[in-house]
Amino acid sequence: MSSVGRTVQSRVYRAGVYGRRPVVPVEPAALEAAARRRMSEVAWAYVAGSAGRQRTAQANLDAFDRHRIVPRMLVDVEERDTSVALFGRRLPAPLLFAPIGVLELAHPDADHAVARAARALGLPMVISSQASVPMEDVARTLGDAPRWFQLYWSKDDDVVDSFVDRAEAIGSEAIVVTLDTHVLGWRTRDLDLAYLPFARGEGIAQYTSDPAFRRLVEARAAAPRPADEPSPRPTPAAVRALHSMARHYPGRLRDNLRSPLPRAAVETFLDVFSRSSLTWDDLARLRGRTSLPIVLKGIQRLDDAARALDHGVDGIVVSNHGGRQVDGAIASLDALPAVVEVVDGRIPVLFDSGIRSGADVVTALALGARAVLVGRPWVYGVALAGADGARAVMQHLWAELDLTMALSGVRSVDEIGPDLLAPGPR
The missing domain is CATH 3.20.20.70 (Aldolase class I)
Incomplete structure (x- = not known):
């Protein structure tokens, strides 16, 4: 009682x-x-x-x-x-x-x-x-x-x-x-702040820890990028976002900063979310x-x-x-x-x-x-x-x-x- x-x-x-x-x-x-x-x-x-x-x-x-x-x-x-x-x-x-x-x-x-x-x-x-x-x-x-x-x-x-x-x-x-x-x-x-946490690797730990999702990420990272894909000039905000992606991806931060996997994980998540x-x-x-x-x-x-x-x-x-x-x-x-x-x-x-x-x-x-x-x-x-x-x-x-x-x-x-x-x- x-x-x-x-x-x-x-x-x-x-x-x-x-x-x-x-x-x-x-x-x-x-x-x-x-x-x-x-x-x-x-x-x-x-x-x-x-x-x-x-x-x-x-x-x-x-x-x-x-x-x-x-x-x-x-x-x-x-x-x-x-x-x-x-x-x-x-x-x-x-x-x-x-x-x-x-x-x-x-x-x-x-x-x-x-x-x-x-x-x-x-x-x-x-x-x-x-x-x-x-x-x-x-x-x-x-x-x-x-x-x-x-x-x-x-x-x-x-x-x-x-x-x-x-x-x-x-x-x-x-x-x-x-x-x-x-x-x-x-x-x-969120739109006024142009802020989506998932685009920075935040809040996607269920995905980056998942074997099925990781296979999609690895395939994406290994695929050649289109030759005509634009490469915008880096900005301080972009550098901070890439650091956030690397920090949230499994593994050592130093290794992730040199790897295509963290960015590929964010792109894959945005593609398959729901x-x-x-x-x-x-x-x-x-x-x-x-x-x-x-x-x-x-x-x-x-x-x-x-x-x-x-x-x-x-x-x-x-x-x-x-x-x-x-x-x-x-x-x-x-x-x-x-x-x-x-x-x-x-x-x-x-x-x-x-x-x-x-x-x-x-x-x-x-x-x-x-x-x-x-x-x-x-x-x-x-x-x-x-x-x-x-x-x-x-x-x-x-x-x-x-x-x-x-x-x-x-x-x-x-x-x-x-x-x-x-x-x-x-």
Whole structure:
């Protein structure tokens, strides 16, 4: 039974007697502001930025303001259970670390910091295809903590197969296929800085550590370059980019600076990153490759939810990629209830895009989510305090979830339903 809310709350107040404050700000806006001061301009733009005019990202946040919790009184909530079952495992809370790429922009420990936080809390980490650290190294840091793997479906089938095989080998408990990023959205903040981390070799460690991808790189490096390929005059920025490519490629930096492989790896990645020709029929190929649960991330439409059921997937994540892909898209929370209705309990429906507090978690669960994926908040924690920051952010969410349940007359996650929310406008 959970007492995490009072435990975390009491720890903070007791430490305050001795003049100590939390390792990262608890209030969401203060957390974000502190992280912005700490992060570089390009790191902040990449992590906090979204598509176009940022309207979808704002819509994700605004959607929570349209729902109000109506607490129940005189319910015995002395003992509460925040745990939830997913794919045969009982998790201590309905919280997962969402897949976030290029974490080296936030902190030198990158994915290791998140893995240590996940391990300390016993919460699942969804390892990103765009990680700064190979999945095998992340798995070692995770120890016995649960892990899922997020798959960006490459244009090269051998790379897809190899990623899935590696994900199975490290003990992943689900494959999360991200559907909404087969091309990058129009991310205005990154474009204004002319900054794409992958073009500098950042965030492609899953690829440069992959045998199938490395074969593509070696073939590309060995091929003669077209005679008419332009050779622009080097600039200081270009020299720094080439150094970054060499530093991120496996092997000694000195050797990589003289090798064509680091640049070939970046060019190969940009060629094969993700597949826009992917269709529902391709899911059968993935099912033939793995017995792991297949979860589709990025579902917003009712007909897509129905197709997911028809194609035998094991879970859905209602998500708009935190607003990073389509400007002016529906808020993820607004899409959730109708998807839940279509699925009708046949598979778990998870949620992400816009979670900033434990009360937000309660709202998403009340609208039918089985669990939520949290992204930007814990990245801000990583930027401020590494693993301790990520752990603190998720602990704060968990604690507020627990206390909100107590104050709303709810004893378990299973008791959180639509009747906990005020009726919507008629």
